[in-house]
Amino acid sequence: MTAYRKHSQKTREIPFKSIPEIKDRSGLDAVELPHPYETILTTTRDEKVELPWDFVRHYCGQTHRPRMELIAAEGKQLLGARARALREAAGMTQEALATAAGIGRATIIRLENGRHALSCPP
Numbered sequence: 568m569t570a571y572r573k574h575s576q577k578t579r580e581i582p583f584k585s586i587p588e589i590k591d592r593s594g595l596d597a598v599e600l601p602h603p604y605e606t607i608l609t610t611t612r613d614e615k616v617e618l619p620w621d622f623v624r625h626y627c628g629q630t631h632r633p634r635m636e637l638i639a640a641e642g643k644q645l646l647g648a649r650a651r652a653l654r655e656a657a658g659m660t661q662e663a664l665a666t667a668a669g670i671g672r673a674t675i676i677r678l679e680n681g682r683h684a685l686s687c688p689p
Contacts, residue, residue, distance in 0.1 A: 582626065588616045644681035651679040 583589045588610055597609040606618040625632065654664050665672040677683035
């Protein structure tokens with residue numbers, strides 16, 4: 568049995584090596600598609616594995632990745648605009664904010680222009 572979804576007349580396979588409970592096709596017994604947002608795999612050991620919707624869409628939906636990239640870009644633009652507004656409301660320059668945050672001014676510029684995403688250390 569193969570876990571796949573059809574989209575726009577193309578079939579794409581989900582890579583089983585990315586699913587630790589399955590590892591390869593020989594570990595798969597059944598695939599259930601109760602509705603479009605749920606995929607459940609049954610292993611040969613009779614364990615149920617629910618695949619996250621975004622995992623399946625990533626591999627099987629041609630439009631998923633570009634759409635998620637667009638959403639991420641829009642999010643960076645919104646975050647940048649909000650960061651700029653807060654910085655300006657505080658009366659800070661980009662240089663002062665960069666110094667206070669311990670990063671370079673170029674990073675602040677990229678962030679405010681929506682070309683840089685923030686990351687937080689663990």
